[in-house]
Amino acid sequence: MQVRYLNLFRIAVVRDMSDEISILPIQSFYSLNDCVVAAELLNKVPLVMRFEPVLSDDECQQLIEAAASRLKESRLVNKVVSQIRSSRGMFFEEEENPLIRRIERRISELMNVPIEHAEGLQVLHYAPGQEYKAHHDFFRPNTPSAKNNRISTLVIYLNDVEEGGETVFPLLRLSVKPKRGSAVYFEYFYRDQALNDLTLHSSVPVVRGEKWVATQWMRRQRVRSLGLIPNPA
């Protein structure tokens, strides 16, 4: 396996036998600045992994509490109320407080993409019966947003769901059960668009209980103008 760096994106890429590259080197654990995350490989190309733990119970609870009063009906990029997502959601501002800054830094290190490429962290809440129908996270080619398209996603589960609410990848025959603090990761930065298309996914309806997730999307080019604010720690 050969690792090289693409200067343009400053993303470490790993070339595998199929001659496709992945953003994240496949490892069984990742030693980050402030924690160690265990990883389970769910699918190699396109790469889908499960991570645990990404957030502590306390961090999950704090995110839920900070997001709860700011939830809005889910709207798509063009501000139209979504027909495919019945959950409610919100976005945190970039580095809006020390908790968000710490979590964003950890996620960026884990996803192996500079923080300047990170959209604001999104939180979604699903009540019983609510779902997110099958979709891709990248924007369709030739749309304005596709000029700086998304390349990878991390969905962090902020609570345990009593029944339902799994993240399902129908074309890969994968189903990931929400577990507080764990996450599912996938990338769609392949030259072969057919591989990207395989990352179609949904959040099936919550049957009992509720579901909270935090989603981080990474872009091909920077979306944040500011660099890192020096870490006081």
Ligand SMILES: O=C(O)CCC(=O)C(=O)O
């Ligand atoms: O809630 C989930 O399991 C998936 C969320 C999702 O697909 C997204 O935020 O793009």
Ligand SMILES: [Fe+2]
């Ligand atoms: Fe998604």
